[in-house]
Amino acid sequence: MKIAISFILITIFQHTKIFTYNPTEKTQNVDYIPSSKELLFRGRNSLTFTSVEGEVLREILLTTDTIKNLNTLEVITLGNALYLINKSGGFVYQLENDRLIRIDNSYDHKSQMMSSIFRYENKIYKFGGYGFFDARNFFTFFDFQSNEWEVLEIEKQEVPIGSFDSKYFIFEDYFYKIGGKALDPYSRTKTYPLKDIWRFHLKEKKWEHILDFEYFKKLTYSKNDFLIGNKFYFENQDQLYAFNLVNKALEKVKNYPLLQKTIKDYSFFIENDHLFYFVGTFNDKTKITVNRYPIKGNLNFEQQITPGASITATKWIIGFILLSVIIFALKNRKRAKNDKLNFSKKHSIILKEHSINFKSKKINITTEEYQTLKLFQKSNHISINQIIDLFKSKEVSYSQKLRLKDKMISELDTKIKLLFNTDANQIEQLKNSKDNRIRLYNLNVPILEKR
Numbered sequence: 001m002k003i004a005i006s007f008i009l010i011t012i013f014q015h016t017k018i019f020t021y022n023p024t025e026k027t028q029n030v031d032y033i034p035s036s037k038e039l040l041f042r043g044r045n046s047l048t049f050t051s052v053e054g055e056v057l058r059e060i061l062l063t064t065d066t067i068k069n070l071n072t073l074e075v076i077t078l079g080n081a082l083y084l085i086n087k088s089g090g091f092v093y094q095l096e097n098d099r100l101i102r103i104d105n106s107y108d109h110k111s112q113m114m115s116s117i118f119r120y121e122n123k124i125y126k127f128g129g130y131g132f133f134d135a136r137n138f139f140t141f142f143d144f145q146s147n148e149w150e151v152l153e154i155e156k157q158e159v160p161i162g163s164f165d166s167k168y169f170i171f172e173d174y175f176y177k178i179g180g181k182a183l184d185p186y187s188r189t190k191t192y193p194l195k196d197i198w199r200f201h202l203k204e205k206k207w208e209h210i211l212d213f214e215y216f217k218k219l220t221y222s223k224n225d226f227l228i229g230n231k232f233y234f235e236n237q238d239q240l241y242a243f244n245l246v247n248k249a250l251e252k253v254k255n256y257p258l259l260q261k262t263i264k265d266y267s268f269f270i271e272n273d274h275l276f277y278f279v280g281t282f283n284d285k286t287k288i289t290v291n292r293y294p295i296k297g298n299l300n301f302e303q304q305i306t307p308g309a310s311i312t313a314t315k316w317i318i319g320f321i322l323l324s325v326i327i328f329a330l331k332n333r334k335r336a337k338n339d340k341l342n343f344s345k346k347h348s349i350i351l352k353e354h355s356i357n358f359k360s361k362k363i364n365i366t367t368e369e370y371q372t373l374k375l376f377q378k379s380n381h382i383s384i385n386q387i388i389d390l391f392k393s394k395e396v397s398y399s400q401k402l403r404l405k406d407k408m409i410s411e412l413d414t415k416i417k418l419l420f421n422t423d424a425n426q427i428e429q430l431k432n433s434k435d436n437r438i439r440l441y442n443l444n445v446p447i448l449e450k451r
Contacts (some may be wrong), residue, residue, distance in 0.1 A: 018276075018290040019054025026286050028071035030278055032269035035077050039290070042070045047095070052271060054290065060098045074117045076124050085124060085142075088113045088131070090149050092124075092142055105147045112136060114164040114221070116177065120202050125152070127175065127200075128163045133188035133403060135162030135181075139200075154205045160198045165220045167234060169227050171245060174199045176232070178243070179219030186429065186439065188406065193218040197243075213307045215241075215250055223267040226275065228295060235259060242301065251301035258293060270295070347420050349373070349447045358419045369412045376443040381430070384439055409441065416445070 021027070025043040032039055038057065041048040047060040047070075062070075073084035073093065084093040090106025115129030115136070124142040126149075128135065137160055139152035166180025176199045184190040195217040197210040215236075225234045231242040233253070240256040243249075258277060262268075266278040266288075274292040350357035351373055355364050365373075368390050375382045384405065391401045413427040420426070426445055432438035 016274075016292050018052065018292055021050065021054070021288045021290065023048065023286055023288075027288055030266040030288070031075040032267065032271075032276070033075075033077055033082070034269075035080065037271065040075060040082075041288075044070065052276070052290075058098070060095075062100060076117065076119050078119060078122050078124070083124065085117055085126075087115070087117065088129075092147075103147055104142070104149075106149055112140070114181075116166060116168040116175075116221075118168065118170055118175065120170060120175070125175075127168070127177065128166065128180070130164040130181075130183075132399075133183070135164050135183045137162040152205070154207075157207055158209065159207050160196065160209070161194075163194055166194070167219055167221055167225055167232075169225070169232055170202075171227065171230070171232075173201055173203050175202055176245075178232075178234075179216045181220065188403075195219075211248060211307050213250070215305065222264070224262060224264060224277075226268045226270060228270060228299070233299070240299075242299070248307070250305040252303040252305065253299055254302035256299070263288070347445050349416065349419070349445055351377070351447050356415065356419055361419055363415045363419050365412070365415065366408070368408050369415070372408070372412060373443075373447055376441075377447045381440045381442050384441070387441070420445070 021041060023041060023043060023046075025046060027041050027043055029042040030039060031042070037052055039050045039052060041050065045062045047062070049057040049059075051057060070084070072087055073091075074087055076083045076085055082095040084095070084100065086092070086108060088110045089108030089112065090104055091102060091108055092104040092106070093100045094103050095101075109131070111131030111134070112126055112129030113131055116127040118125055118127075126140045128137060130136075138154075140149045141152055142148075143150045160177070161182050163177070163180040163182050167178040169176050176197065178197050180194050181191045182194055184192060195214055196212045197216065198207060199210060200207050219234065219236060222234060225232065227233070230245040231251070232245065233240060233242045235241075238259055240253040240259065242251040242253055244251060258275075261279055262277045263280050269276050271292075273295050275295055276290065276292045279289045279291055280287070347358065351370070353370055355362050356373070357363075371390050372382075372387060375386055384402075387405050387409070388398075388401045391404050394401070394404070396404070409427055413425055416426040417423065424444075426443065428442045428444065430440045430442050432440055
């Protein structure tokens with residue numbers, strides 16, 4: 001009991017409140033500027049600079065038409081210059097004489113949403129990002145000569161797949177990325193989690209795949225991540241972990257008291273062997289308290305997890321599960337096939353020019369949907385190109401036709417499911433038996449045409 005009380009008292013007194021910031025408008029973001037050791041509080045239409053101790057140094061009021069939302073920008077400093085970078089496109093603003101001036105010759109293309117934005121050797125970089133049904137796997141950098149974003153050219157090598165919303169940090173001359181999300185190449189509106197770690201040498205321009213680790217699955221970017229020495233700290237499921245860059249092991253940190261205290265939208269920062277963090281005020285949502293927590297003597301780990309040990313310990317479990325799944329699948333494959341056959345025997349689409357019908361039900365369809373069903377009437381399997389040809393009268397690019405095709409197939413499948421009152425997909429995508437690269441669509445029910 002005495003030990004527990006002592007631990008609670010030590011934990012309380014280790015936290016030091018620095019100051020409480022009471023802004024005139026709600027703070028949308030807080031940034032730490034290492035070069036000047038200042039805090040930048042961003043409101044909707046204002047920038048307020050304070051010292052770490054809480055002294056207000058200057059406040060800048062912005063006109064409402066300058067930027068729609070300061071929270072959509074990432075703060076980057078190069079020397080004494082401060083820049084705000086658009087997270088989704090190419091806008092770059094520079095703070096000059098207490099005014100935000102746009103300096104780029106780009107536009108908000110929205111093709112690098114949730115990209116990794118960072119600085120290295122007096123340059124501003126972006127990696128990855130999502131936009132227009134695609135995920136990027138390359139770097140861009142801002143060229144201050146042309147005031148445009150340029151692609152970083154690298155030699156032919158193994159590279160990570162396109163990703164976004166990854167954890168990332170700079171250590172020595174390396175850019176590290178952990179986890180994040182990628183797009184399903186066959187269903188561009190679906191994402192799946194990544195569990196890999198890659199690093200890129202920014203001088204030599206070479207990628208290196210570090211490892212795949214189940215513990216990193218479903219990890220995404222967080223402002224509460226921080227780097228101390230050769231350890232990268234992050235939270236996952238109410239637990240703090242550290243990834244050791246030297247031995248590539250994951251360390252579970254014990255007795256970390258900040259998990260439920262901090263404002264998750266505001267970044268941590270390290271200064272003078274202390275971890276600084278932000279806490280909201282319960283009675284007044286606009287007030288923000290700045291606190292610090294000593295690093296020395298804390299952040300010790302209670303368990304070390306290595307990828308090899310993790311795989312060895314769970315290999316037999318995975319094998320058993322896979323064997324059980326295979327046996328179960330084999331037993332139910334025949335039953336599912338018979339169920340599917342029985343369903344198709346009892347259900348047929350009555351096709352009319354402007355509708356599909358079943359018994360007393362009627363659902364309207366578009367011209368392209370009618371033409372697609374006519375193709376299915378000739379053959380259960382139709383190719384992607386056959387469907388895209390239906391949009392040849394539309395003056396759009398091939399990639400836009402692909403998106404129109406995906407949208408139309410999804411909507412037509414939904415209509416057929418509604419017609420038969422079933423949750424099972426009636427239009428399925430299959431591989432060509434002769435060429436796995438070719439995708440075909442299959443309709444599971446027959447079509448009867450009625451004029």
